[in-house]
Amino acid sequence: MDLLTPGLGLIFWQFVTFIAVVVILAKFAWKPILGALKDRETSIEDALSAAEKAKSEMENLKAENEKLLAEARLERDKILKEATAAGNKLKDDARDEAGKISAKMLEDAKNAINNEKKAALADIKGQVASLSIEIAEKLLRKNLEDDKAQKSLVNEFIKDLNNN
């Protein structure tokens, strides 16, 4: 048989056999093999994307947690600040109040003392006056026992009146 002239029989058998091989392998080998490979690839891809998703979710969660934490911290600072301010205000108010009360008490005490003093002075003045009148009465009674003395006194009074 020659090298360059294809034999009819071989062409025939090659056509039949090769097509049979392609058909048989396509159905019983390539289909399940390629299907399994594809399934595996998609499952790997799915797993990878799921892992990626889980990772990003984790990151989101972490970010959210951090945000919450930061917010809580801010809130805490705010509350603390407010509490401090309120405390300070309370203290200041109390001090002011106390100052006011003590000032008022002082004022009251001063007023009371003044009043007492005035009353006491008035009382003393009254007593001094009554005492003076008594003394003056006694003195007058004694001095006006003679007419001459009475006359000179009246004159003296009249003189005073005139001067005025």
Place this chain on the structure above:
Amino acid sequence: MNKKKRFSLHKLLIISVLLTNLLSLSPVGSVYASDDTGEAFNPGEMIMHHVTDAYEWHFFDIGDTHVTLPLPVIVYSSKDGLKIFSSGNFHHGESSFEGYKLDHGHLVAEDGHQFYDFSITKNVAALFMGALLMVLIFTAVARGYKKNQGGAPKGIQSFFEPIIIYIRDEIVKPGIGPKYEKYLPYMLSLFFFIWFGNLLGLLPGAANLTGNIAITGVLAIITFIITSFSGNKNYWGHVFNPPVPAALKPILVPVEMIGVLSKPISLALRLFVAITAGHIVILSLIALAFIFHSYFVGVASTLIVTFITFIEILVATIQAYVFTLFSSMYIGAAVEEHH
């Protein structure tokens, strides 16, 4: 440990190739070199005998006994009808049977009438064995996926999986483009058929299956048929109505048609030539020992043949790759959308 194991594997491979080459010397040697009848050794005849098809499968000779496997001869003619008989009836071309005889390896009718020869020749037998081997191996691989669903590949499955993935991702997908999936079963069958055929052809005593123009021609024609039927408007438009000035069309249309036809021809010739040439080189080097009648030349040519055999293993793979790659690219060009 691993390195040592790999090294011993290499050594085993080299020794086995050496042994097969020494064994392959023996049929040639017994036929031609130790022939005491005075028949001169004809290297051309010996080489052609090994690379061409035959009606019987010749393994080796012991003395004057030919150890061959007779194969069925199937002939059909309008005169005699269908006839099936063993090629053993020809007694290695020495006698005729049922009106047919072998003339220098050619089947001829004694009265010279026309007939169609569908004989199971050496190549057809090798073709059947290769096909059977492919079906057995790849159904076994497929069973692996069924049994081992979703798991890591095991055994034979793990040997072929990277090759299948390589063909899919590196040859067919880039060659054909987005519509590759439809053609993948054909391309995988094509690659493994050529690869197995090439490798089996390297075994001593085996048939030169993929180095036969009928085999490569049929593969190329199937690719051509698929390409032509897959060809879209854009592809055929470029062939029969290329976008050039009208005056150039009478020149360019024949050129484009030659281009379309030369693709399958180049596919068929490339594979046939690469494999046959490899066989001829190996056989020529072996023939040297018998031309020079020298054991020294025999040892030297065995060493060189061992080296060439390794190259042939490489060529076997490269040619399978190239055939599949070009088939993919031709189909890819035919299905490509206009852009």
